Amino acid sequence: MPSTSKNKASARKWPKEGVTRVPFWVYSDPEVYTREMDVIFGGATYNYVGLECEIPNPGDFRRSFIGDKAVVYVRDQDGAVNVVVNRCAHRGTKFCYQEHGNVSEFTCPYHQWTYDLKGDLIGVPFRRGVKNRGGMPKDFKLEDHGLDTLKVAARGGVIFASFDHSMPSFEDYLGPNMLSYFDRVFDGRGLKVLGYSRQRIRSNWKVKFENLKDPYHASLLHVFLVSFGLFRADTPSKTQMDSTGMHAVQVAQRGEQKDTEGTSEMHAMQADLTLQNPEMLQPYPEWASKGDATVVMQTIWPNLIVQQQSNTIAMRQIRTFSPEEYELHWTFFGYEDDDEEMTLRRLRQANLMGPAGYVSIDDSEVMESVQSGVSRFPDVAAVVEMGGRDTEDAPHMVTEVAIRAFYKHYRHVMGF
Amino acid sequence: MPSTSKNKASARKWPKEGVTRVPFWVYSDPEVYTREMDVIFGGATYNYVGLECEIPNPGDFRRSFIGDKAVVYVRDQDGAVNVVVNRCAHRGTKFCYQEHGNVSEFTCPYHQWTYDLKGDLIGVPFRRGVKNRGGMPKDFKLEDHGLDTLKVAARGGVIFASFDHSMPSFEDYLGPNMLSYFDRVFDGRGLKVLGYSRQRIRSNWKVKFENLKDPYHASLLHVFLVSFGLFRADTPSKTQMDSTGMHAVQVAQRGEQKDTEGTSEMHAMQADLTLQNPEMLQPYPEWASKGDATVVMQTIWPNLIVQQQSNTIAMRQIRTFSPEEYELHWTFFGYEDDDEEMTLRRLRQANLMGPAGYVSIDDSEVMESVQSGVSRFPDVAAVVEMGGRDTEDAPHMVTEVAIRAFYKHYRHVMGF
Amino acid sequence: MPSTSKNKASARKWPKEGVTRVPFWVYSDPEVYTREMDVIFGGATYNYVGLECEIPNPGDFRRSFIGDKAVVYVRDQDGAVNVVVNRCAHRGTKFCYQEHGNVSEFTCPYHQWTYDLKGDLIGVPFRRGVKNRGGMPKDFKLEDHGLDTLKVAARGGVIFASFDHSMPSFEDYLGPNMLSYFDRVFDGRGLKVLGYSRQRIRSNWKVKFENLKDPYHASLLHVFLVSFGLFRADTPSKTQMDSTGMHAVQVAQRGEQKDTEGTSEMHAMQADLTLQNPEMLQPYPEWASKGDATVVMQTIWPNLIVQQQSNTIAMRQIRTFSPEEYELHWTFFGYEDDDEEMTLRRLRQANLMGPAGYVSIDDSEVMESVQSGVSRFPDVAAVVEMGGRDTEDAPHMVTEVAIRAFYKHYRHVMGF
């Protein structure tokens, strides 16, 4: 019997057209997935882990994940943030049982090996035996058996971590343009978490990244966005990437709820849609000093989307499991100095986003439909030619350029 | 470590005894399954898709599937039936969200690429950009990006489709004898759907085909059938195949509820079983002009069983998912010219079939038991010697010949 | 694309440190699992199947399993116990539908092939055809188509079976020291089942064996055990293996609920914990004549733990499914000559064990945590150095020696 196509990642060939095609085997092949976990999430990348404001005090910790690997981020006694793998150095137990809390040290429940907040092993019960019997070998060294630690970068209250300790700085990783968008939201003010939302989506994780790097769809899929002008192709906008293509931003200004020359092809536009509670959409121009943009959606390789739509701001963290399923973990936040009205505004606008969001519902449904569509056709490919075939910045949103740039980098890293 | 037996389809060897043995790895090996999807369901076969009466008017459509691939069948403006893959040519979205409906064109929700009912791409929003920005490359041609279409064959109101456009006619595919049985039920009268039933069975899909190609079991497993003489080895019957072995029929005449010479080995026979509502089993001899048969069960390679038992008639469509699970989708129907009494008769007799059917319950349970039995023993094989070791038609039902013929063809196609 | 680490069992390399390391790929690699089913559970091992007292009369049977394969154990007419695979020799149906019962022969539901209690095929309906039509080939021999049978060993009322008919005696398999511990509980008195408990644990099956071969954890994890002195490192105890390392016992004496020199490192110890119903822990010294031990936990390769903790005695049978999930099936029992008070004592002490057991809850949680910890890190390894690096018996419980011995044997059998 000749070998068949599925499950043979090592023999995978990218279509000859290059980044204007995305072969569907990238969305379902288990070997591709395993390799992504190794070389992307486990490799030379900064992965979003959490916010500093979630762990304000020494000993505060929260659980998080990088790709499909569990980690813990913790505030050390000296105020620094450490990130360790949630896996005991003894026999591998996922030792941290609480989602969050405050500890002076980490103790594994199984045999109570104890680690300090840096992940160094500081205690092994019965190391010297009990009543002169048993115990660890004389040459057993605590320092050889600490937790796996990650390189940590924090900026503007946001914590990133990398399995690769030789990473350049986070600033170099983002590059100047992407960094300026990042700093736009994370401007040094204290952050305040408003709440979490969590979804499991039956699609490959890259489908989510494509979705956020694809302003083309927003003017067509999202009736709500389009009708109320929250994000629409006829308003001033741009699509930009860093020099590698791994990060991107979609930037736009709000339009009005009326037909323009540009809306003629937007069948989703409902010019007569009205809200009973229009205050929900009333934006407060909090970033007006930094330009006209009312929406900035930034994708930071490989696991973060920074959402700023009007006044609803959130981190969207991607968690992987398997080729055909991922989770989206949202942390909605505001600033410490928000007054009640501003907090209420953010909470109201949050109706746009999350599992029941007026906009997000569309995306969640369509992402699962993409996976349904591609899963059984590994040898077919997506056509990604809107806006041309290049990977250069575009001063508009009628383009899929950021997807092409993403796969340019992906192919480079994955060796495809 | 030497390699183990499971999951190594390419090294699979059929037992030397040939078609009198079926190695259990055909029921659980993921590589075998993938190959089946490629060369059987995705290859030179006609797959049942639906009934013409389900889509009477131009624009009427329903969703269906071939193996594990989603398709849509639709009535075109000219009255012809088209079958397209439910996968957008842009980025792969399963675009058709409704189980059935009426449309003038298909529009993918993600970016509203629009296709006519033949599957040709007729619209790409923002193809020329918005306000002179973006858009598709100038050389982008709509005609290169239509939906995948299938070759369609319709006969007697039944729709078949093939991924292979070089298929011979459906009539040649069935061959004259099988065609005559097919035409017996689909005689040109209009059909009328009475309802659907759907089951998911935890067994390999071929176990279902074996079950329907195995009249041997009916006289032994099904107390209800046997006791009331609906299908029993002591009555006139026959088992026939087409020349390849891929299709088959079981044909039989109803017997009486009494012991005969032939029932002595049928322990399931309950001569004293009675019904309070015996009208349920009262057959109306609607095919009397075409011979004495009261039951004709026809298996059409690779995904259809045409059920005619007394007056309950149904299409049973096989949907695959994975090696160890399949679905059975039943479409019960009658004829347009049925009177109320005949419709009621069919509905009453439907108690025999489906998820709660007096007969089908037995089959569903036993098929799952076969899978449980074979799943962990890939290197053992079934013994298929009832009625001899050949693959020739038999004038009786004391035989597993149609299973042997089925595997003769299966080995040929799969290259085992 | 270079191949990645996961799913490549055949290329697996054990860490150079030897048995003081356990590479995490042994817990999650599907190929390793398949090979375990072949060479361990399907190979030269005695697997626990059930108790003789469960099938006292000829024709009594119960269903059981060996690894992931279903078997039936049955009392033959001559009083002997037979164990057969629950898979019909015809087409593979898992023929035995009842968990337990009494039969004079086994009949497969599908075509009613009938087997005697030894598994020999004694009846094939329509073997000679019906009315001279059909039937089996003349040279079909019943004796070639019996059920798969296993070699059976019974001792002390306990039934073991092996797929390998060339096995040495069970006594040789256990070796003299392990046998003496086995005979301590199974001393010839009749047994009486008190009830079953069943759990599915999301971890590899070997994690359970490690847990039972690891007295180190008991003094640290189990607050209940430690506080009430039921099993604690400061009391007389020992850890012993057979000569191969495959079997082991942990033996200990009960201590008091007070701090001793040895309890200083046991943070779990709660000296002031009290029970409202202390009679639950009142042991009756039923094995006093056989030594001072109040706890003997014996692990018998590859699927049994014999639990004797105070007066609660149970068989714990391991059932496998997949690399990352197993089931634990408990049979709690007493002796036929137990009086009511003793039965009540056993039932009360059973609160320690099972899905809601004061001790077992800890183990079940921690085993799932081990799997969570190791599953995504196939290339990391456990450090197993407590009590040294050897595989020799130890006169105490401050050791992981039995785990090292287990993996010594495991590597030998698996060829790693």
Add this chain to the structure above:
Amino acid sequence: MASPIRISVETRLEVEDLLFAYADCLDHGDITEWANFFTDDCLYKLISKENWDLGLPLGTVLAEGKGGILDRIAAVTQTSVYHQRALTHLITNTRVLADAGGVIDVTANYAVLETLPNQYTKILNSGRYLDKLVRQGGTLKFQEKLCIFDSALVPASLIYPV
């Protein structure tokens, strides 16, 4: 928004008694007593929401009159081959919609949990009842019982009535 007819407390409780006794018969009782909950001229139909919404008449189970009920019982107990299983009916949201002309209209939601040997408990079937009850000899009985189930896709078989 429905404005429910005022039904007497006693009737409401009697209706729940009937539904729960019916479920108890199927879950823990003797299925041969199932027929006693129905009138002689009853109609029992188990139908998928898919067929119901399409106006298609096919039922997964159709039992006409007590005879049809008894035939179903006979088939399940004397002819069909299947594994033993445990059932638990969760009947909730019981609403008495009308009590007029001797017929009580009742609706309720239900979920039937099924447990096969050595498997986890799962939702076998869920949906709603649309029932018509009448009083016979001082006892309420089903003159009509429609069970409209949510998922057309059945996990293998529906062996017992819902």
Add this chain to the structure above:
Amino acid sequence: MASPIRISVETRLEVEDLLFAYADCLDHGDITEWANFFTDDCLYKLISKENWDLGLPLGTVLAEGKGGILDRIAAVTQTSVYHQRALTHLITNTRVLADAGGVIDVTANYAVLETLPNQYTKILNSGRYLDKLVRQGGTLKFQEKLCIFDSALVPASLIYPV
């Protein structure tokens, strides 16, 4: 251990009538009627137990006043893209905790079963209701409805209200 205030039988049954009519509207009725179950100044909030326990204000759905309710209906019926699905609410353990000052405090447990086309029925969302009811024009309405759901992890989307 709670010692429940004695509530009249009529009030208890009326409260259940409201809860079940509400569920019926979402499961089998016309979702545009959902607004009729609320007062003009109502608050509807669907919030995960995770946020609730942490004291975080974010709701998965926040609807303020009948306007907020109507906007949610408009979004679901006129703007969102999704597959059809069947819902069945199982509402159990209804407890009337207080009936004072014109406000009735009610709690209940619920599970919403969801069935997507050609898929098995699954538990979409479960948890408890914390409701405040008032009487308006002879009918009970929700002045406040908090739905605190167990699993923060949502399977894809929560399209309809709970």
Add this chain to the structure above:
Amino acid sequence: MASPIRISVETRLEVEDLLFAYADCLDHGDITEWANFFTDDCLYKLISKENWDLGLPLGTVLAEGKGGILDRIAAVTQTSVYHQRALTHLITNTRVLADAGGVIDVTANYAVLETLPNQYTKILNSGRYLDKLVRQGGTLKFQEKLCIFDSALVPASLIYPV
């Protein structure tokens, strides 16, 4: 077919109040108050349908008297190691079977939904209660509570009482 004894409306509602307050204590309350629902001489037993049907005495949980209840609480709260989880009891089909000699016999069906952190809600345990209630100081208490659960196969652990 059961012909239920006529039980007063007040007793029926009081029984439901007890069952629902009991569930609320386990789902959302303080488990240390669990003991207050029982009499001093109570018996609590959680037993699989498998053992029950075989007549085998082994319970997954056996608590004799309030002392046994308190010991179980102490073990769960002070000694056992486990992850936090959310529980939701769905108690349905409550039937008061008898009210004689000071003892009220009650049966109900139940499903306990469990949600572990970052996981979907699942059916942890389902089955039926067979309870005996007595009145003490004006309050109903459990003198005996048998929980007979459907699936002998437990997903890992049953940490809290059912």
